[in-house]
Amino acid sequence: MxxxxxxxxxxxxxxxxxxxxxxxxxxxxxxxxxxxxxxxxxxxxxxxxxxxxxxxxxxxxxxxxxxxxxxxxxxxxxxxxxxxxxxxxxxxxxxxxxxxxxxxxxxxxxxxxxxxxxxHPLGEPPEWEIPDLPEYGDPAWTEWTRRDWMVKSRNQELAENTVDAAHFFYVHGTKNIATTDIVESDGYFLNVLCQSRVDTSKGEADGKIDIHAYGLGFGCTRFKGVVETLVMTSGTPVDDEYVHMHLSCALRKLEDESTTSGVGKAFVGEIERQFSQDIPIWENKVHLEKPILCDGDGPIGDLRRWASKFYVD
Ligand code: FES
Ligand SMILES: [Fe+2]
Known part of the structure; x- marks a missing residue:
């Protein structure tokens, strides 16, 4: 293959x-x-x-x-x-x-x-608009820290990762197997909620990750809890082989500047760590059209049905 x-x-x-x-x-x-x-x-x-x-x-x-x-x-x-x-x-x-x-x-x-x-492969006009994110430009939020990668994969493969419940435990080391649910799939927009036990500076806690995708090229991931963070995720196809991934991260400012900067650095480090862990899997896997799934896998089939809207036959 x-x-x-x-x-x-x-x-x-x-x-x-x-x-x-x-x-x-x-x-x-x-x-x-x-x-x-x-x-x-x-x-x-x-x-x-x-x-x-x-x-x-x-x-x-x-x-x-x-x-x-x-x-x-x-x-x-x-x-x-x-x-x-x-x-x-x-x-x-x-x-x-x-x-x-x-x-x-x-x-x-x-x-x-x-x-x-x-x-659009046929040059058709845009079918939706990208929303203005309320956190962007809000003085209660920090500046944006940017990272980018060239990943030998495709946008859909990266998107599947968000609902792939079991990999959070085995690849990223969450405390238990996560649950991932598609909360809403409205045309070209998708909202996924991912929950798992995570380690925080204040001990183990329930982590909730709210992911909104606006098409297959742009989304935002919000981590809610003691610290509120946001990652804008952009994946741009370079060609049939590579996706240029950009992540920009920010958090709601905490009580003072040094706490904010310390927590911010740790957060960006964690995002980098997790993203880097996925890359060798993405870069070497194949896309199985008929994967054999089990009941703990998360709504991968639903994600694929949603992603199929973005292709022209
Ligand atoms: S003006 Fe002649 S090639 Fe562009
Ligand atoms: Fe991942």
Whole structure:
């Protein structure tokens, strides 16, 4: 059996950068969804993602291109493309702009400090919106600590992990076998509640993890208890093989700064530890279309039915 996955890349919103990674007028090449793309912020401050190749003679606009008042300018012969719809708006040496001259834009949204692009294999428009998370920008919460990994796997495989009850004990060392329940599955959104006994600084306690997924590319995981924490999880397909995983973690501030920073560091360390424990499993496993499940496994079949919505036949 080889490691080929039986599904294509799912349509979803996917992180392509953090907001503060690209300033007004900046441009950079990016490679996601098996495509060459450019990410830029136009002069009005709006983040944009375009196909990378100029329709004139195929230059990669991400290498030497510029963002100007007119839009995105190709480095090769200075054709300029409107930031709004990608249509060519200027060719400095011609009188009549060819009507078909345009670069393909991808839909973009910028929320929670993250720039996201909408990927759909057939170029269909977005089918849902990413919500604004109440914790983002709330002064009662800390700054966000970021980590990222390249994982040789697929989004659905990573998503299955959230309902895989037994692995929390065997891979992550929870105190007992967890329970994982799909609380709600509303179209493209999913809410999973995961409960297990965990070790805390104040002894063993019931840990509750509330996971919301907004498509297969973005979600947030909230740990409730003495300390309230949130992890934004973004997985962006690089191509058929790799997913670029980003985690950004924050917590509700505690009584003083040093407690907050100590607890915050321990929390991020724990997230890193658990994520790193999953990676060798993900990177070497196969996807079984007909796994043999048992009654303690958690709703893996339901998760798969939900995930199947994101594929185009
Ligand atoms: S290839 Fe882009 S302007 Fe000619
Ligand atoms: Fe895990």
């Amino acid at each position: 080889d490691r080929e996955f039986p599904f294509p890349l799912p349509f979803s919103w996917y992180q392509v950068a953090y907001s503060d990674e690209i300033g007004v007028g900046e441009l950079r090449p990016i490679h996601y969804f098996g495509r060459e793309l450019v990410l830029f912020r136009d002069m009005a401050g709006t983040a944009r993602v375009f196909d990378a190749f100029c329709p004139h003679l195929g230059a990669h606009i991400g290498y030497g291109g510029e963002v100007t008042e007119q839009g995105l300018r190709c480095p090769f012969h200075h054709w300029s493309f409107s930031p709004e719809d990608g249509r060519c708006v200027d060719i400095p040496y011609c009188k009549r702009i060819p009507p078909k001259a345009a670069v393909e834009p991808l839909p973009v949204c910028e929320k929670n400090g993250i720039i996201m692009a909408w990927y």
